[in-house]
Structures are given as structure tokens and as C-alpha cells.
Amino acid sequence: MLLNDVLDEYINLEKEFQNILAIKNDLEKILNKYLKQKKEFIQYIFSYNNTGEVVQNSSRLLDAINNLKKCLDQDKFQVTSYQREIFKFQIRCNEVKIKLFFDYENFIKSAETFFEKVEEYYQESKNPNRAYIMMDSLDEFIKKIEEVNLQFKGLHSISEVLEKRNKSNLDPEIGILELKLFSQLNLNEVIAALLIIRNMYEQLRNLLETKKEIEIIKIETGSLFSKLLGDKTIMAMISGMLMYVAKDLYNSSLNPLKKNEIRRKEFSELLDLKVKMQNLGINTNGIDKKIEDINNILFDASEMLIKSTDKIKVNDEVFKMKLPERTELELDYKKLGQQLDYKN
Structure with a gap:
């Protein structure tokens, strides 16, 4: 198979990957919102442990906990939709007749782990401890998506260079x-x-x-x-x-x-x-x-x-x-x- 054919195969695969990039953008917004609320929550815990204003800080701590929960309630994960896009990408990867250039198994594993942790969180009445585990798995999933995306971009750089082949006479420089x-x-x-x-x-x-x-x-x-x-x-x-x-x-x-x-x-x-x-x-x-x-x-x-x-x-x-x-x-x-x- 010629190199151009290989690149074409990968670039066609990348088109299917665009839907996963859209998911990544949505998930990053949820993660960032969660991290902001988590930081506030930790600040109030620190304040509670280091001052005598028990009643006032207990109230603030409760507000922080509620805000943390609301953050995840308001942006409930569309797991079914995410799984559908991952499944479509898996099918497309299996159709490719050349060795995949990225770590396919770890990428899919990170997605499956995230879906599993989301299910556990909602099954256990939104346990805060499960929330931490779920969001850690989300962070790892986002990182794996970005790794694959960077490698697709690297292939694009080669494809672009091939398209710029010089067909004219060379100058002295x-x-x-x-x-x-x-x-x-x-x-x-x-x-x-x-x-x-x-x-x-x-x-x-x-x-x-x-x-x-x-x-x-x-x-x-x-x-x-x-x-x-x-x-x-x-x-x-x-x-x-x-x-x-x-x-x-x-x-x-x-x-x-x-x-x-x-x-x-x-x-x-x-x-x-x-x-x-x-x-x-x-x-x-x-x-x-x-x-x-x-x-x-x-x-x-x-x-x-x-x-x-x-x-x-x-x-x-x-x-x-x-x-x-x-x-x-x-x-x-x-x-x-x-x-x-x-x-x-």
C-alpha cells in the first residue's frame, strides 16, 4: 500500500473521530465547572478546620457541597450518546486494514472506565466519594482523546507536506x-x-x-x-x-x-x-x-x-x-x- 493511501485511510478515520472531539469539548466544560466547585469546597473545609466560626462555616460548607452536587446534576452526562459515538468509532477502526498508529486499547479502556464510574455514581445516590472517582476517570478519558487528536494532527502535517511537492526547477537556495x-x-x-x-x-x-x-x-x-x-x-x-x-x-x-x-x-x-x-x-x-x-x-x-x-x-x-x-x-x-x- 502506498503512503498516500495509508494517509487517506487515516484521514477518513479522523472524520469519524470529530464526533468524539465534540464530546471532549462538552466534557471539558463539565470538568472545569466541577473543579471550580471542588476548589471552593476544599477552601471551606480548610476554613472550618482553622477557625472557631463553626456555625457560619458549617453553613458555607453545606452550600459548597450542594453546589458540587448541582454542578453534576445540571450537566448530567449523556452516557448513551457518548457510548454510541465511541461504538461507531470502534467499528470504523475495525474496518481499517492497516495497523492503528495510536494506543487504541488504552483509549477504549479509558472510555469504558469513565462510563462505568458514571453509572456507579448515579446508582449509589450520587455519593461524593464516587464523584471524585468518576471525575478522575473523566480527566483520564479527556487526556486519551487529546493524545489521539495530536497524533491525527501529526499525520495531517505529513499529508500537507506531500501535497506541496515541488514540481518546478530548483533555485540555488x-x-x-x-x-x-x-x-x-x-x-x-x-x-x-x-x-x-x-x-x-x-x-x-x-x-x-x-x-x-x-x-x-x-x-x-x-x-x-x-x-x-x-x-x-x-x-x-x-x-x-x-x-x-x-x-x-x-x-x-x-x-x-x-x-x-x-x-x-x-x-x-x-x-x-x-x-x-x-x-x-x-x-x-x-x-x-x-x-x-x-x-x-x-x-x-x-x-x-x-x-x-x-x-x-x-x-x-x-x-x-x-x-x-x-x-x-x-x-x-x-x-x-x-x-x-x-x-x-
């Missing part, structure tokens, strides 16, 4: 990166690899204040081969990073005592980001910490890519690594780095 990972990658790993490269490019594009976006002009799945266009300086930097890490990992297998801090320092010196910024006329005052953070992000991203294969080709150079075992690339926004800018 455009650089090319040809990358081949020789290990057999599944389709999710291919997408993950493209997201990692895009993230590396975006980190440098924002730092060096470059307008040119990265574009994919050729891609083959299986053992990943990609040909990408972008700002000439940045593409040269990414090529250099990947070559350095490939050589470094090979040398580290020969010299395992080489400390990680030294490897990162050498990587930072190779990039020399501060000097590159100064050469472009960019103010670098007070930016050392930001540069250090970006160096670490780029180092980790490069290493993640290289460790996914025992052999890599960067432009015309081929590198073989002596790794105990290859590390599978995961389409997980947490592991790819939350620095991914999905809002472009």
Missing part, C-alpha cells in the same frame, strides 16, 4: 536530502521517520528564521527512501547531523566508554548554531539555554532515526552500524517529542 534506511520499516515507522525529520527541520527553521518549508518530492516504503527539499543551509545541517550520529554510534560500539555528555558536546560544536545565527544577523543575546535545548532535541531525534536501522544512506554516503538490535520507530507523539508544531 534549495537543498536536497536523500535518505535511505535499509531496515524493513512498517508503515507506521515510515510516517514516524518523516515526522522526526520534519521536526528537526522545523526546529532549525524557527531558530534561523527561515521561511522555506520542507517538501517531500519522493518517497518509497518498505526500506524507507525519501527525497526532500528545503532550505539549503538547513538540509546541509540535517545531513551533517545524521552522518555524525551514524559515525558516532559505530565508533561508540568500538569505544563503549565514551561518555554521552562528550558525544552531545561534539554534536553541539558540529552544529555551531550560535555562530550560524550571528552570521544571519540574528540577535543571540540570552539565547544560550534555548540553543542547548534545541541541540539536545536534534541529537535525540538523529539518534532515534539512526538506531532504527543497521545501515543508512545519507545523500551519497553509506554508513553501517554495529548495534545490538535496531530500535523500532514508534508513532507516539510523546516519544517523537512534544516540540512538534502541528499548527503550521
Whole structure:
């Protein structure tokens, strides 16, 4: 199956997910209202325990408890409606003929746990203790929805890049990166690899204040081969990073005592980001910490890519690594780095 077909399949699945996003928005309003009332409730408990105004504070505490209950009464959960939308999404997921890129089982489990806790709350005469448990499960359910949503957005970023393929002649400011990972990658790993490269490019594009976006002009799945266009300086930097890490990992297998801090320092010196910024006329005052953070992000991203294969080709150079075992690339926004800018 071609990468475009895979992306189309995921984007069609995302359409069904929009109804769940609408549920998330409704549930967040309920949760926020509840948390506000809960904070007030806790404040009155603290006040009651620390003053002698027993009668006055007891009255306020009772009001706070009632407000907490009313909050959930007024916004009674439409569980049947929520379950219907989750069920429709489950059916659609089961129809997809490719491996799902998100943690489907934990997502569904969080939904089922929330529905179960809502039922227990109303069955037990709205026991306040059950309310805490129910709202904790709601908070977890909302987080799982957002995780899936972020991963859908990541796929959109790849889809948008593919749509912007450059069909015209290259100008002198455009650089090319040809990358081949020789290990057999599944389709999710291919997408993950493209997201990692895009993230590396975006980190440098924002730092060096470059307008040119990265574009994919050729891609083959299986053992990943990609040909990408972008700002000439940045593409040269990414090529250099990947070559350095490939050589470094090979040398580290020969010299395992080489400390990680030294490897990162050498990587930072190779990039020399501060000097590159100064050469472009960019103010670098007070930016050392930001540069250090970006160096670490780029180092980790490069290493993640290289460790996914025992052999890599960067432009015309081929590198073989002596790794105990290859590390599978995961389409997980947490592991790819939350620095991914999905809002472009």
C-alpha cells in the first residue's frame, strides 16, 4: 500500500473521530465547572478546620457541597450518546486494514472506565466519594482523546507536506536530502521517520528564521527512501547531523566508554548554531539555554532515526552500524517529542 493511501485511510478515520472531539469539548466544560466547585469546597473545609466560626462555616460548607452536587446534576452526562459515538468509532477502526498508529486499547479502556464510574455514581445516590472517582476517570478519558487528536494532527502535517511537492526547477537556495534506511520499516515507522525529520527541520527553521518549508518530492516504503527539499543551509545541517550520529554510534560500539555528555558536546560544536545565527544577523543575546535545548532535541531525534536501522544512506554516503538490535520507530507523539508544531 502506498503512503498516500495509508494517509487517506487515516484521514477518513479522523472524520469519524470529530464526533468524539465534540464530546471532549462538552466534557471539558463539565470538568472545569466541577473543579471550580471542588476548589471552593476544599477552601471551606480548610476554613472550618482553622477557625472557631463553626456555625457560619458549617453553613458555607453545606452550600459548597450542594453546589458540587448541582454542578453534576445540571450537566448530567449523556452516557448513551457518548457510548454510541465511541461504538461507531470502534467499528470504523475495525474496518481499517492497516495497523492503528495510536494506543487504541488504552483509549477504549479509558472510555469504558469513565462510563462505568458514571453509572456507579448515579446508582449509589450520587455519593461524593464516587464523584471524585468518576471525575478522575473523566480527566483520564479527556487526556486519551487529546493524545489521539495530536497524533491525527501529526499525520495531517505529513499529508500537507506531500501535497506541496515541488514540481518546478530548483533555485540555488534549495537543498536536497536523500535518505535511505535499509531496515524493513512498517508503515507506521515510515510516517514516524518523516515526522522526526520534519521536526528537526522545523526546529532549525524557527531558530534561523527561515521561511522555506520542507517538501517531500519522493518517497518509497518498505526500506524507507525519501527525497526532500528545503532550505539549503538547513538540509546541509540535517545531513551533517545524521552522518555524525551514524559515525558516532559505530565508533561508540568500538569505544563503549565514551561518555554521552562528550558525544552531545561534539554534536553541539558540529552544529555551531550560535555562530550560524550571528552570521544571519540574528540577535543571540540570552539565547544560550534555548540553543542547548534545541541541540539536545536534534541529537535525540538523529539518534532515534539512526538506531532504527543497521545501515543508512545519507545523500551519497553509506554508513553501517554495529548495534545490538535496531530500535523500532514508534508513532507516539510523546516519544517523537512534544516540540512538534502541528499548527503550521
